[in-house]
Amino acid sequence: MKYLFYTFLIITSLFSEQRVLKISNFIDYINIDLLKEFAYQNDIKIIYDIHEVNEEIYSKIKENNDFDLLILSSNYITKLAKIDKLEKNRY
Numbered sequence: 001m002k003y004l005f006y007t008f009l010i011i012t013s014l015f016s017e018q019r020v021l022k023i024s025n026f027i028d029y030i031n032i033d034l035l036k037e038f039a040y041q042n043d044i045k046i047i048y049d050i051h052e053v054n055e056e057i058y059s060k061i062k063e064n065n066d067f068d069l070l071i072l073s074s075n076y077i078t079k080l081a082k083i084d085k086l087e088k089n090r091y
Contacts, residue, residue: 024049024057025071061085 019042023035027050039046049067051057054076061067061080072080080086 019044020047021045021069022047022049022067023069023071024051024060024067025069026050027052029071 021039021044023046025048032048035046035048038044049057049060051060054073057067057070057072058076058079061070062083062085070080077086
């Protein structure tokens with residue numbers, strides 16, 4: 001019976017998807033410890049992409065890399081809107 005329980009735990013962990021939040025931000029713009037705490041408290045995995053200039057993230061977005069949260073200068077937000085790479089917030 002004990003082995004059946006452990007087998008069940010292993011199988012359910014294999015098929016359960018962890019929530020993921022993909023963020024792209026300027027270097028040194030947010031405290032990494034804060035992100036770790038947020039991830040821990042919300043049981044979520046954070047993929048944190050760092051860029052030094054707007055052009056870096058703009059080229060990634062043009063190549064169809066998706067992010068849930070982008071930190072960019074306002075003129076690049078306009079550029080992304082023009083090439084239809086932004087979505088409205090669903091919440």
